[in-house]
Amino acid sequence: MSVTIRIPTPIRRVTNGADKVSAKGETLRDVIDDMETQYPGAKARICDDQGEIRNFVNIYVNGEDVRFLGGLDTSTTSGDEISIVPAVAGGAA
Amino acid sequence: MPHVRCMRCRECGSEYPIEPLNVCELCFGPLEISYDYASIARSVSRQSIEKGPASMWRYHDFLPVDVEAAVDIGTGFTPLVPAKNLGRMLGLDHLYIKNDAVNPTYSFKDRPVSVTASKALEFEFEVLACVSTGNLMGSVAAHGARAGMETMVFFPATLEKEKIIGAAVYGSTLVAIDGTYDQANRFCSELADDNRWAFVNINMRPFYAEGSKTLGYEAVEQLGWRAPDHCVVPAASGELHTKIWKGIQEMTDVGLIDDARTRMHLAQPEGSSPIVEAFRAGLKHVKPVKPDTIAKSLAIGNPASGPFALETLAETGGAAVAALEEEVVEGIRLLAETEGIFTETAGGVVISGLRRLVEEGRIRNDEVTVAYVTGNGFKTIEVVENGVSPVRTAPNHEAFQTAMEARTARTRSAAVQPSTPGGKK
Numbered sequence: 001m002s003v004t005i006r007i008p009t010p011i012r013r014v015t016n017g018a019d020k021v022s023a024k025g026e027t028l029r030d031v032i033d034d035m036e037t038q039y040p041g042a043k044a045r046i047c048d049d050q051g052e053i054r055n056f057v058n059i060y061v062n063g064e065d066v067r068f069l070g071g072l073d074t075s076t077t078s079g080d081e082i083s084i085v086p087a088v089a090g091g092a093a
Numbered sequence: 094m095p096h097v098r099c100m101r102c103r104e105c106g107s108e109y110p111i112e113p114l115n116v117c118e119l120c121f122g123p124l125e126i127s128y129d130y131a132s133i134a135r136s137v138s139r140q141s142i143e144k145g146p147a148s149m150w151r152y153h154d155f156l157p158v159d160v161e162a163a164v165d166i167g168t169g170f171t172p173l174v175p176a177k178n179l180g181r182m183l184g185l186d187h188l189y190i191k192n193d194a195v196n197p198t199y200s201f202k203d204r205p206v207s208v209t210a211s212k213a214l215e216f217e218f219e220v221l222a223c224v225s226t227g228n229l230m231g232s233v234a235a236h237g238a239r240a241g242m243e244t245m246v247f248f249p250a251t252l253e254k255e256k257i258i259g260a261a262v263y264g265s266t267l268v269a270i271d272g273t274y275d276q277a278n279r280f281c282s283e284l285a286d287d288n289r290w291a292f293v294n295i296n297m298r299p300f301y302a303e304g305s306k307t308l309g310y311e312a313v314e315q316l317g318w319r320a321p322d323h324c325v326v327p328a329a330s331g332e333l334h335t336k337i338w339k340g341i342q343e344m345t346d347v348g349l350i351d352d353a354r355t356r357m358h359l360a361q362p363e364g365s366s367p368i369v370e371a372f373r374a375g376l377k378h379v380k381p382v383k384p385d386t387i388a389k390s391l392a393i394g395n396p397a398s399g400p401f402a403l404e405t406l407a408e409t410g411g412a413a414v415a416a417l418e419e420e421v422v423e424g425i426r427l428l429a430e431t432e433g434i435f436t437e438t439a440g441g442v443v444i445s446g447l448r449r450l451v452e453e454g455r456i457r458n459d460e461v462t463v464a465y466v467t468g469n470g471f472k473t474i475e476v477v478e479n480g481v482s483p484v485r486t487a488p489n490h491e492a493f494q495t496a497m498e499a500r501t502a503r504t505r506s507a508a509v510q511p512s513t514p515g516g517k518k
Binding site for chain 2: 006008009010013019045054055056057058060063065067068083085086087088
């Protein structure tokens with residue numbers, strides 16, 4: 001039951017430079033908690049003091065923005081790919 | 094860049110040295126260039142700017158690049174056209190069109206890309222890249238060619254043919270993504286992490302964004318050194334809207350004008366209007382949507398600068414309006430038929446948005462209003478193809494007369510149908 005998480009540059013300091021890590025959990029929330037256990041400090045980069053996803057962080061499960069799914073309650077299954085992407089990337093006009 | 098202080102997080106205020114970095118390591122907030130305005134104020138005057146080149150680089154003191162190092166293909170200082178005919182139709186006495194469709198690659202994107210290409214050379218990148226809804230890729234390809242850099246452009250595969258060819262001609266590597274812009278954008282954000290490429294709107298975004306400020310400076314100077322009362326700006330990521338306002342404010346910060354009470358309005362197409370929806374609901378953050386609009390250059394469902402556009406709306410008393418999908422083409426035709434300016438779909442959205450703002454009573458007839466037309470009609474020719482039927486005739490007088498009479502009859506029967514201003518003739 002493990003998922004792969006792609007780590008963006010700003011968090012790689014916390015993951016000892018790793019650009020991909022594995023974590024376990026049945027929901028995105030569990031996965032992030034498991035990541036925190038493995039890499040202390042990771043959660044604070046992704047979530048705010050209330051435990052919600054930070055304003056400038058976008059998270060995708062298998063390429064879909066979790067805001068179109070269940071947010072932190074989005075269920076995750078073994079083999080899922082999770083991407084953490086800064087919200088301010090990209091954009092045109 | 095004698096006047097640059099550092100990069101600063103727009104969210105938490107953390108400061109960083111000048112490097113190709115776009116996100117705060119602490120909170121993921123966007124980084125923005127911070128200037129020493131007292132230093133700028135000492136080195137610029139209205140006269141010094143007026144003596145500068147007839148391009149965006151006359152404002153180089155406000156940009157994070159040394160003017161000698163600028164990759165300049167002749168961008169900016171585009172016409173501010175008094176729109177008397179359109180103004181009369183809408184009931185506005187002082188309407189101006191900022192026609193940025195006449196830049197070297199026919200959109201405002203040449204402004205941010207000129208700054209970014211210059212900076213990419215300074216950082217010794219060999220590849221200039223972007224993810225684009227269409228206009229950006231042509232500009233990146235052109236500036237890369239000029240700078241002697243390799244270019245890679247990523248875009249949603251459904252893009253208009255004109256925009257794809259308009260990048261290919263410069264020798265760019267084209268990558269069509271099977272997916273939406275937002276999906277392409279996520280993918281490219283990850284590519285930018287793993288490759289040493291200057292992605293103009295990802296890792297180079299803080300520099301890129303600065304180029305758009307020049308649209309604010311130019312309007313102020315061209316109005317005779319005064320801020321407009323209203324600006325109407327197209328919005329996709331929302332960045333242009335905030336940067337035009339930043340440009341106008343900087344004119345007051347350095348004392349080139351006394352004050353600026355501009356109301357900054359923005360327009361989106363109904364089929365991709367997440368910022369408008371957040372504005373209507375009174376939210377501070379934007380909920381992403383799945384775009385479905387003919388205005389492909391504005392088809393961003395997850396706008397990177399949405400929260401800042403909402404802040405700018407609130408700060409200036411501006412409004413966010415949506416143009417119905419059928420009004421996009423009406424707006425294109427209205428501008429073409431009244432002012433002789435042919436804009437792409439984003440411009441159609443602006444003109445229809447302007448009309449809505451007037452109908453809602455947000456703009457008084459004696460106020461100075463600038464509507465930004467940021468892209469050229471020849472890039473989205475497919476949306477105005479329908480109904481084009483030339484009079485066909487042999488090259489003799491009799492055939493011509495017969496053909497013209499037939500046309501007049503057709504026009505009369507069509508005129509019986511009710512039509513809206515700017516509708517098909």
